[in-house]
Amino acid sequence: MNGGLVRLREIIDHITASERKVAEFILNDPAKMIGLSVAQLSQLSGGSQAAIIRLCKSMGLKGYQELMLKVAGDLQQGGEETQGYQEIRPHDSIDTIIQSVSNNNIQSIRDTLKILDVATVTEAIDAMCRAERVFFYGLGASNLIAQDAQHKFLRINKTSFSFTDPHLQLTSAVMLTKGDVAVAISYSGETDQVIGALQTAKESGATTISITKYGNSTLSTIADIPLFTCSTENEIRSGATSSRITQLNVIDILYLGVASRSYEHSVTYLEKSREVIKQLG
Incomplete structure (x- = not known):
């Protein structure tokens, strides 16, 4: 069970300000949220407890426990197994473009596998x-x-x-x-x-x-x-x-x-x- 970090990253621009506080806290330091209760995560992130529950629903999850398990699964696999998406910049060398485009395509498939039910x-x-x-x-x-x-x-x-x-x-x-x-x-x-x-x-x-x-x-x-x-x-x-x-x-x-x-x-x-x-x- 993994894909919690991918889901958070994908929806972060489409959620409420209070939900975003929680999402940003988790994305910035995913290991810190493991083992926290909803109340503890609320206090540390600055988002309300209701926002945490709404965030789980926005992610299509059954509840906070499932979110924690998915984030823990990501950490066990070495984070998101990613070098990050690479932007194409002006006057990049052909070698850089080959690597960037290929890495982005590979990363997209990896991320998709984590959210396909x-x-x-x-x-x-x-x-x-x-x-x-x-x-x-x-x-x-x-x-x-x-x-x-x-x-x-x-x-x-x-x-x-x-x-x-x-x-x-x-x-x-x-x-x-x-x-x-x-x-x-x-x-x-x-x-x-x-x-x-x-x-x-x-x-x-x-x-x-x-x-x-x-x-x-x-x-x-x-x-x-x-x-x-x-x-x-x-x-x-x-x-x-x-x-x-x-x-x-x-x-x-x-x-x-x-x-x-x-x-x-x-x-x-x-x-x-x-x-x-x-x-x-």
Whole structure:
């Protein structure tokens, strides 16, 4: 059990001032909070006891004990196993850029693993296994993830769709039924067109899954099954970089989870698709 520090870092800009006092105290010296009662942490951090309980809820945890266990787990693994996210600076050498980009991508995947809930991922895979059709929705960089997902699932004979046109996304969402699954992908979780498609899919009776950054967002609130990723984007990036890597990683987890449930079936169709593609040279 770990991931307490990642969760705190991801939500710190979206919580109340009193909650932030507690979060900053823990992040600055995580070892100091281990073994403290709620009252003791309140006194040392300057945040109220009620704020500590609210902070745990903001993190999606059952209570203070779970927060302490997750932070303790991080410490046992050597903190956050991180060199920290590295900013790209003006006139960096190519070697520095190679190292920085690669380290940031690796760190994003490590952080995402700490917040992915196994039970929720299992629920998503179960829903996709049962689905007659799977629709992937995303805009911009997230649409590239949706197209990649469609490509993967089609190759194991799971009927799948993705659309670049947001109007088509919305139109298709109206046509969904109880036997379908809609997967909405948005790093912010606040992309209006994707929110509209998922909300419509849910109203149509489909099971809905979201893939967003960790924390409360409109998209994750709508979804029946919210999945979360972690990454840090900075000002110089005109498009998603490490966030794209974490989204692809989650899609791969879902794809292989579905494929493994019907391994022989999946392998048969993978071989068929591989052969026909090979004929194209």
